[in-house]
Amino acid sequence: xxxxxxxxxxxxxxxxxxxxxxxxxxxxxxxxxxxxxxxxxxxxxxxxxxxxxxxxxxxxxxxxxxxxxxxxxxxxxxxxxxxxxxxxxxxxxxxxxxxxxxxxxxxxxxxxxxxxxxxxxxxxxxxxxxxxxxxxxxxxxxxxxxxxxxxxxxxxxxxxxxxxxxxxxxxxxxxxxxxxxxxxxxxxxxxxxxxxxxxxxxxxxxxxxxxxxxxx
Numbered sequence: 001x002x003x004x005x006x007x008x009x010x011x012x013x014x015x016x017x018x019x020x021x022x023x024x025x026x027x028x029x030x031x032x033x034x035x036x037x038x039x040x041x042x043x044x045x046x047x048x049x050x051x052x053x054x055x056x057x058x059x060x061x062x063x064x065x066x067x068x069x070x071x072x073x074x075x076x077x078x079x080x081x082x083x084x085x086x087x088x089x090x091x092x093x094x095x096x097x098x099x100x101x102x103x104x105x106x107x108x109x110x111x112x113x114x115x116x117x118x119x120x121x122x123x124x125x126x127x128x129x130x131x132x133x134x135x136x137x138x139x140x141x142x143x144x145x146x147x148x149x150x151x152x153x154x155x156x157x158x159x160x161x162x163x164x165x166x167x168x169x170x171x172x173x174x175x176x177x178x179x180x181x182x183x184x185x186x187x188x189x190x191x192x193x194x195x196x197x198x199x200x201x202x203x204x205x206x207x208x209x210x211x212x213x214x215x216x
Contacts, residue, residue: 002128005190006047009197013040020204028082029207031075036200038072041065043193049131054124062122062133070117074108076149077101079203080156086210087164104152112145128190142180150177153203166209172202 017036024030045061052058081101084092091097122133150173157170179195 009043027211070112077105108148
């Protein structure tokens with residue numbers, strides 16, 4: 001069942017990517033498309049893993065998943081800054097705010113490297129029909145990098161509620177935070193991916209909403 005779900009997630013992200021390319025224009029918030037590309041790759045590999053089969057090729061493709069995740073997911077911190085600028089939040093253009101968000105982006109990337117990537121060893125795993133190579137020593141709880149990203153998304157989304165009465169980014173961030181923190185025993189490993197998809201939809205909707213406002 002899970003390979004089908006990951007296949008559907010892949011198609012959904014392809015649709016979201018096309019939606020963003022068509023609607024976002026030339027605003028800096030298009031940086032979200034990098035994260036979407038990473039998620040297309042991630043879900044595609046999980047969807048077709050059973051077709052590729054166990055071996056060096058699948059291990060290499062999964063190793064790339066970890067690196068793509070480490071390099072592209074932290075860019076959501078930059079997205080948080082850019083969306084505030086697109087929404088014409090005045091203080092978002094101040095140098096000290098820019099420094100905080102850029103430092104947060106760098107910190108999240110560095111933390112992910114030292115916590116997840118340095119000395120990474122993969123072992124083959126099969127769960128609910130999905131064949132993958134995952135970290136031999138998986139950490140418990142949400143990765144620190146994800147927590148850092150969620151903090152910046154939460155800050156930006158609260159500002160949007162406060163200044164622009166826009167709730168969707170906050171809703172998506174809260175749902176993702178709960179989904180990352182609470183284990184769900186539903187006979188599938190795709191639950192977190194579903195929360196992730198909901199978050200990206202709300203972020204893309206937010207980006208399109210304020211990119212139109214900026215270009216008006």
